[in-house]
Every structure is written in C-alpha cells, then in structure tokens.
Amino acid sequence: MKKRDLSHDDPSKQAKAPSTRRGRRRFALGALSALSSAMFAMGCSTFGSAATDALTASADGAGGAMTQARLELLFSERVDAIEGPSGAIRTKVDGITLYLISDPKNDRMRIIAPFKLVGRVDPRVIPVLLEANFQNTRDARYAISEGVIYAAFLHPISSLTPELIGSALDQVVSLVKTFGTSFSGGALPLGAPRGAER
Template sequence: MVDMTLTRMETVLTRLDPALERAGGAFRMTVEDVPVLVITDPTADRMRAMVPIRSAEGLKPEDLTRMMQANFDSALDARYAVAEGRVWAVFIHPLSPLRDDQLVSGIGQTVNTALSYGTLFSSGAGQFGRGDSQKAQRELLERLQRQGRDI
C-alpha cells in the first residue's frame, strides 16, 4: 500500500474535478454542482473533506436529533457536524493510510450527505445496523404517498 501524499491526493481529486484548485494542503473543488473543501494536515496525518450545508442559526432540537441519528446509521463514513456557525457534511480520515477508493467514496458520501440534509439524511452508501433512520425514511415515503393520493 502506498501512503497518501498531497501530490497523490491532488491527482485523485483532479480526476473528480479537472478545475480543482490547490493552495498548499487545501483543495477546492466542485462535485455534482456542490462545493467541496478538502483540508489536510500532513504533520498531524489527518484530512477532512467538508461541504457547507446551512447556517446553524435556528437549528431546532429535532434537526440536531435527526443529524445524530443519521451519524449513527445512515451517514456512514460522512458525518453531520456543526462548526463556525454552520452545519457541515464532513469526511475525516487519517491521511497516510487513505486509499484512493476511500477518498473518492468519502467525498461522494459527503456530497450525498449534504444533498440529503432535510430529507433522507443519508450518504447514499446504505445503512448500518440498527438505528432510527430507516423508520424516518419510511415515514417520509408514507407521507409522500399520502400527499400523492390527495391529488
């Protein structure tokens, strides 16, 4: 296994977005019209891919609960987070052992997690074990079916 380096990361990320911008250990890119920021710290051997979702101002307790439920079972490698007054979708991983396919999957899951905020709250990579997301997703489908019958 080859250690992930910033040069290798840049090569992988450029495959996802040929217009990738790099400034030192930070990368800015767009995936499916979603802005993604990747920050690295080689000294600490860490990386973080982040997508801003919304302002954290006005978050209701049920919104926070739903994000934490998703972090448990449906966000998988991505996570919802609150920092600097914003809600984020993030993928955090040690830098050097990160494989190319893990990086690509982590970014895809982060984008899906951001896009599904407020609806399925899912990374799109399935669900893991027991949790509350499946029930919430089933309730969404049932609600939509009821609305569809109201036509």
C-alpha cells in the same frame, strides 16, 4: 491538474451588500477562508518542485502510504476543477462547494462541505443529525462549527486508498443532497433517523 477560478461562484466574494443572513453566511465562509490561509501560513501545504514533481507522477504508480500530493492528484481527477493552494483546495460537485483540507505533518485530511446555517434549521433537526451520524452517514458525518452545518469526512492521509477517496467525496456530496430527507451518506444505511419532521 485542472484549474478554474471559482471565485465568481463563492458568495463570500460577491460585491453585494450583505443582509444579516447573508452577512452571517459570508462570515462563516470567510472563517473557512481564514482557516485555509492559517493552515498555509503554519506550513500545512507544500510548494516547490518536490510537490510539483509528485503531482505529475502517476496516481496509480505510487505504492505504500498515501501522501498529500497523491491525495490531491487523485482528488483533482474526480472533480471538474480545483482552486487553491496545496493543503486547502476548493471545488464544486453538483453545485456543492467542497474543500479538501490536508495536513501531512499531522497525517490528517478532511473533505468538508459547508451548506446550511444552524439558525435557519428547525432545532428538532439537530438530534436527527446525531442519529443519522450513527445509522445512515457511513464514513462521512454531519458536523457543526461556528453556526454552520457541514458534511465532513475525516481520515489519516497515510492509510487512504484511491477507492476510499472517491467514496469519501461521494458520501459528503450525498449528505448535503439528502439533508432533510434520508440524511444518508449513500448505500448501506443501517436504519432511518427518526424524531423530527423532514
């Protein structure tokens, strides 16, 4: 797997004294780091030779249900670099920070991209996000948690396919890039969100 230290790119790890806005963003990114650490502490990640062996296996050779190790291998093949423990992987795609959070015990995964503070967005945009979730976002969604807007894709791990993993990654990146314009997860939109100036 390709690994590169992305900490110099992470605003939450920069040494500058935060302004109020930067402080809130750092808090939100810090909360995400705490979430990753908590998931690791709760046993959502798998370490040891079994995980290492699974990651070195061919992604195409495994039939049947998707596993966390295979998911992470397929994900790592689609991005330039990854960082973090199994279950809480971070990467950047087109300058967008993405996280692959996976929990095999509960058969759940999510690809998330925190990208904007709610307080920095015109309040009229929030209903547009809900409409976009219904019409334009495909399988990914806009979500809000602790004052941060995310692009997110959630799915059971076991029923994922290699194609769906690639599509999920593309959709999450597309939601971030098209925020404020078409609010689209990619091709096949069923309509355009209305009701707010973009």
